[in-house]
Amino acid sequence: MAEVKIAKRSEDYSRWYTDVIAAAELADYAPVKGCMVIRPNGYAIWEQMQRALDAMFKETGHQNAYFPMFIPESFLQKEAEHVEGFAPEVAVVTHAGGQKLEEPLIIRPTSETIIWHSYRNWIQSYRDLPLLINQWANVVRWEMRTRLFLRTTEFLWQEGHTAHATFEEAEEETVRMLGVYRRFAEEFMALPVIEGRKTEREKFAGAHHTYSIEAMMGDGKALQAGTSHHLAQNFAKAFDVMFQNQQGTREYVYATSWGLSTRMIGALIMAHGDDNGIVIPPRLATIQVVVVPIARKPEEREKVMEAVGRFTAPFKAAGIGYKIDDREQHSPGWKFNEWERRGIPLRIEVGPKDLEKNQVMLVRRDNREKIPVTQDGLTPAVIAMLDTIQKALFDRALEFREKHSYRVDDYAKFNEMLDAEGGGFLWSHWCESDACEERVKNDTKATIRCIPMSRESETGQCVVCGQPSPGRVIFARAY
């Protein structure tokens, strides 16, 4: 493996991001424009994300299924807003099996249309509801400007698609799954997020309304980390999906959809990474602990390896993912660098001097702190330390976000702050007009990230036009 130099995060954030991905061997650009190869180190993170989310989906009563990736072109056109939103960025299959197709096929940019086509056959009565289905799949959106993980032509995601008897039940589901995303972000990714509602302008094409979780990255920009849509009866009407309710009358079904994608790997890099590489939160790390034996002479090596075998023996049963790096061709220092680049949360160093003291050295990836620990009772110490690191990452990200969140009531100041380094989240009043939202975007490139669900009850004047505002929203530049 070639040595990879990582640009300083404070000097060139964009370059730093790309360098970290290369240095940790997370992904490569593919020969097809905007597509990526997710390498084993990157895919291992996605597998951990899938495991955590999939368990939460199943706990909340959802089942997985799989729908075709090909969508007849005519399907997309059945929902007016949906086609307008997605038609410009689809990839189209026109030929197959050596022949021109009668109807071109679109590769799913999202699966509402093909799924609601099926739901028509699956739903007849209120007894068939709610229908709670999730799909793990690849999707394609032909993007002009792409960036590894954050925005790629093809990406991996999960998409939930549920059907309900009433608007209220669909609303409950929409909010419930937003909550699942928040818990996932906070508890697994160590990423604090703000739950909120999107504006009309920013909602999903075809939704009644959209919720998202928004996170702050290490450069102060926002990243939309997961979205949950209340689709009302829009797709049921487009695909004629009706059910007989308990009163015996037929009505259209209510729908939700919600998705989270491999862009979360990008979020993870940008939230926790540093000048030495990525930092993987322990709960998403396959290798949580790397053990580096330090020994120059063969007889030292033998003793050290014997100790390593002894103190790592209980790790597996304790659920600790670990790796012993006993490669002889590399020096300990070389190995430290490599595992730091790869973001392994905790390193255990052990050499002859440590053996004399019956100890090992724990080295935290998040702050590089070194802590000597006795070999007896090492397993619980490692588990505790992994918890500490998980929490420390969250706390640091939260502190960073709080430090870069501002209440701004003056438009000149508003512009100035968004132009300044760091950007951040601007909590400002907004009159709810499309015009002011658009003006902000034109003036500053910032958008309304969300109308926070937990905002204080506080009326005021729109930061742009001074008209009455029902409360503060979050403005930020975003990925």
Place this chain on the structure above:
Amino acid sequence: MAEVKIAKRSEDYSRWYTDVIAAAELADYAPVKGCMVIRPNGYAIWEQMQRALDAMFKETGHQNAYFPMFIPESFLQKEAEHVEGFAPEVAVVTHAGGQKLEEPLIIRPTSETIIWHSYRNWIQSYRDLPLLINQWANVVRWEMRTRLFLRTTEFLWQEGHTAHATFEEAEEETVRMLGVYRRFAEEFMALPVIEGRKTEREKFAGAHHTYSIEAMMGDGKALQAGTSHHLAQNFAKAFDVMFQNQQGTREYVYATSWGLSTRMIGALIMAHGDDNGIVIPPRLATIQVVVVPIARKPEEREKVMEAVGRFTAPFKAAGIGYKIDDREQHSPGWKFNEWERRGIPLRIEVGPKDLEKNQVMLVRRDNREKIPVTQDGLTPAVIAMLDTIQKALFDRALEFREKHSYRVDDYAKFNEMLDAEGGGFLWSHWCESDACEERVKNDTKATIRCIPMSRESETGQCVVCGQPSPGRVIFARAY
């Protein structure tokens, strides 16, 4: 849910297969030709298959990754046999993002080309080898005649792609992964299989040679259940992937690839299903046990449900997947039918009379046997019964295969037997000529399924032409 009638297996095997899929709600045909919707009951089986296989891949040192599904058309053409084999059945993207593409993109029918393009950047030295990677993905092959699970335009699979320093190491890997497939088929699917080598005519397009596991279905036909290919240096040469060996000279890398797909769900249906529906082997069932309480009066119901709560309490910790069907709108008989259609391996019936005797009734799905068991110690009894069912399914399938396997040395007899109901596996001598292989196919529609690895050492005369033969091969009609 509408009642579904299942055709008798003995009367119309093909219709029976389709009916079983509908009755168990495993899959639907999609609105796009030859594509399928894998419904939750079907997808749950695939998830269990993935879990089992993925664990075995990781135990043998493989890591997962993800490569783009788009392949530049020119890539496919780099390996002569490969393009010849796959070009006729690819789907082609010609437009994307509202524009005509400069180079059309093929949707992967298999990923050798796009993966070996990446390997060129990943492999420099013998230290980078072996490279052991697997991918879970969807692939597309535009088939003329499709059948749910067995042959669909889009299907899900895993494809392993490994790189090695020598021909011998690649051969070891090819055979090792064939062994993993055999273990998976036998231990999880309860499906006896024969490991063997494909003829030149039947090998993978681009392989040096191909191995497969072949299973016999309930109508005596063969099904190729997994394939493992030794690619020699074919793709390394096509994509110019060289490494520096330990002696310091550069040479081309050796490759393998191996795959197993959702067609295994079809195999599972056809191997174990009966006139009542699918039969899921316990080790692949998410719901292994369904508990049906039987009670007419509310006070009975209360007592029965209390007992059910008590005796199922230890199930989860014991790793038993179970469901309590306490729906009030359906009779016990209706429920029995539904769970039989859905292939749940074991049913527990419990009513007031059982309570009096401190027992429950176990009902096996595989042979419908009813076994009264005391409620004390039910958990180990259920575990033992699931093992018994798993083994019984395997034994039954093996017995069926043995019963329909024949040593045939006369070509008239050979033709007659293949035409007869049941078909089966014909172990016959073959002179290794392409001409005789082709003649058999033209005369009987049967192909050489494999040259079994475990065949007896026995020379003879080709069943077709009478020329010398080095040993028997298996002829059969196949799915």
